[in-house]
Amino acid sequence: MPTLFERIMDGEIPSDQVYEDEICVVFRDVAPQAPTHVLVVPRTPIQSLADGLNAALAGHLLVVANKVAQQEGLSDGYRVVINCGADGGQSVDHLHVHVLGGRALGWPPG
Ligand code: AMP
Numbered sequence: 001m002p003t004l005f006e007r008i009m010d011g012e013i014p015s016d017q018v019y020e021d022e023i024c025v026v027f028r029d030v031a032p033q034a035p036t037h038v039l040v041v042p043r044t045p046i047q048s049l050a051d052g053l054n055a056a057l058a059g060h061l062l063v064v065a066n067k068v069a070q071q072e073g074l075s076d077g078y079r080v081v082i083n084c085g086a087d088g089g090q091s092v093d094h095l096h097v098h099v100l101g102g103r104a105l106g107w108p109p110g
Contacts (some may be wrong), residue, residue, distance in 0.1 A: 003094035019068050023060050026068050026099075035102025036072045038064050046095040049084040053095060065099045074101035076095045081109075 008015045008027060015027035018038055029037040040061050046053055060081065069078045075086040078101030 003045050004092050005039075005094040005096065006045055009041070009043060018071065019064065022062070023057065024064055028065065029098070034100040034105065036069075036074060036078070036100065038068055038072070038099050040068065040097040040099065042095060047093045048090060049082050050097055052094070059096050065097050069099055069101060072099075072101065074099075077101065079105050 002010070004013070007013045007024050015030075017025060017027045020024035022043075024040055024042045026038050026040050029039055042057060042061060044057075046057075065080050078099055081098040081100065082088075082095070083098070
């Protein structure tokens with residue numbers, strides 16, 4: 001079964017895409033938690049951070065997260081979040097990096 005994010009990347013489910021390359025796709029979160037909230041999603045459907053992410057891919061996703069943050073004009077800063085597993089609040093079982101910005105974000109998270 002393709003993951004929700006594979007179906008988005010295949011164009012079966014519409015998305016507001018802001019970036020893509022051969023390794024990952026970035027689109028806006030459907031339920032944004034900040035003025036800018038995008039998801040950096042690897043094309044390979046790794047289930048979570050705990051499932052075989054390699055250093056090269058991890059690095060690429062973070063480099064793209066910063067690239068998109070700059071593209072989105074988040075010059076005052078932003079937050080990168082990876083939810084992992086049930087206790088981490090992960091709801092889509094396809095690894096993704098949240099990039100949130102455009103307002104001052106609170107800490108700690110709930
Ligand atoms: P997580 O809870 O860390 O697994 O994050 C999953 C994210 O996917 C949530 O922030 C959802 O709002 C987002 N999401 C769910 N469905 C869609 C969709 N069709 N398009 C864009 N984002 C989505």
